[in-house]
Amino acid sequence: MAYWLMKSEPDELSIQDLARLGEARWDGVRNYQARNFLRAMAVGDLFFFYHSSCPEPGIAGIARISAAAYPDQTALDPQSHYFDAKASAQKNPWSAVDVAHVETFGKVLGLGYLKLQAALAEMPLVQKGSRLSVMPVTAEQWAAVLALR
């Protein structure tokens, strides 16, 4: 089983939303590196749910991959914010996964706090200029974050 971290704007989908829904679709990823990580995910993999572009950016909880990557239909929908004119049903470069709620942390582990952790220094999340929205997490990093809860 692998570990990951994925960013979501809480206005779009927050860990609280996911807790209420139980399960949700994770779509709209439009970066090839992030997409490749999505495609590498297996059912049962766990990920840190990160809140971005909000008053309190940070890791807000844990969720689980409940369906492996499949074509992201939002790329084909002209009404969607994530519409990609170059995508077609025959050739859709974008992928989505389904996710299920596992745990909402009692407090958000803020980005500034995470940056102080030596064990997390290698994570793209805390590196200057990194905008990657889906990234792998090592078992060591996973344990280090869990210890901060």
Added chain:
DNA sequence: GCCAACGTTGGC
């Protein structure tokens, strides 16, 4: 294949 211009991300 280079690289300038532009668009996007995301913290602050």
Added chain:
DNA sequence: GCCAACGTTGGC
């Protein structure tokens, strides 16, 4: 709202 950093686009 600002802006740094990065990715993508498109002219040449």
